Amino acid sequence: DIEIPESHPRYQSLLTRHRIEAGVEKGITSQQGLIAQGRGEAFDYLLGEETIPSADDAARVAAAHLLLADHPVISVNGNVAALCPEEIVELADAVDADIEVNLFNRTEARMQAIVDHLREHGADEVKGLTADGRIPNIDHKRAKIDADGIGSADVVVVPLEDGDRAEALGAMGKTEIVVDLNPMSRSARAATVPIVDNIMRAVPNITAHANALKDASREELEAIVAEFDAEDALEAAERAIRSSDDT
Ligand code: PTJ
Structure with missing residues (x-):
């Protein structure tokens, strides 16, 4: 459904834009999602559009948290659903997590469209519609969440989360894994594990x-979790961005 030669130097970036556009057309991504994507792209450009070592380390720590969790939940919004639906289902399967649709600009139509989209990409149960x-x-x-989903989760993955909610989820005592390309965002700063990388x-x-x-x-998983320092990870990402002109 897309004609970009893989040899194009900005192939990934163009593919991402196309997916977000298609998401808007399909009624799963909000128009604000286009703006959010633009902001993310700017940071990704400065990071060299690659997974920096500190982000890879954070991803490993996130995996350890998810494997240790009693009830892990992956939160999905309109951008995440458009960009990597299959990959979300694969992660949920690998760590036995629930998937919950959770929107910043919530409309019932978009909630349903995203649930359907995730099912088309292999998800069995998708939470979020109950909102109790x-x-x-x-x-x-x-503030709406499912009581038996994010409501009772001990570990939540919140990619591209808005700052207020990231802080409020943290205040609920949840272990928060945030994926956000901006290491200075409030979401990244509120996270137990910030992963500064493209979703x-x-x-x-x-x-x-x-x-x-x-x-x-x-014991091994707990050691991986204990060694992690979120502040160091954010500083490493900022350094990578500031030195992007000499990489
Ligand atoms: O679908 P909804 O209604 O839940 O809305 C989702 C968006 C993303 C529109 C909403 O949560 C929003 O407005 O988010 P913000 O406040 O613009 O924050 C988005 C953050 O995600 C920014 O810090 C971007 O740098 C970052 N970001 C954007 N695209 C990506 C990204 N991080 C990782 N990977 C990306 N592809």
Whole structure:
């Protein structure tokens, strides 16, 4: 459905734009999602459009958290659904997580379209439509969650999350794994594990680490988690961005 030669130097970036555009056409991505993508692209350009070592390390820590979790949930919004639906389903399968649609600009039509889209890409159950739980201290429309989904999760993956909700989920005591290309965003700063990487690279990378760690003991996984320093990871990403002209 797309004619970009793979040899094009900006192939990945063009593919990403195309997916977001198609997402808007299909009614799954919001128009604001186009703006969010543009912001993300600018940071990705500065990062060299590659997974920097600190982001790879964070992805491994995220995998360890997910494998240790009692009830992990992956939150999906309109951008994530458009960019990497299959990869989200694969990650959920690898770590036995629930998938929940959770929108910043919630409309019932978009909720349903995203649930259907994820099912088309292999998801069995997709949560989010029940909306019988709330995130405390958040504007009520944006606070809706499923009580048996994000509401009762101990570990949540929140890619491209808005800052207010990222902070409020953290205040609920949840271990938060945030994927965000902007290391200065409030979401990245609120995260237990910030992964400063493109969602299209980060999600399959977490899955690969989870598969590699499948037979690791709880002690090994706990050691991986304990060694991680979120502040160091954010600083490493900022350094990579600032030195992008000499890479
Ligand atoms: O579908 P909805 O209604 O839930 O809305 C989703 C968006 C993303 C529109 C909404 O949450 C929003 O407005 O987000 P923000 O506040 O623009 O934040 C988006 C963050 O994600 C920014 O910090 C971007 O740098 C980052 N970002 C954008 N694209 C990517 C990304 N991070 C990783 N991978 C990307 N592809």
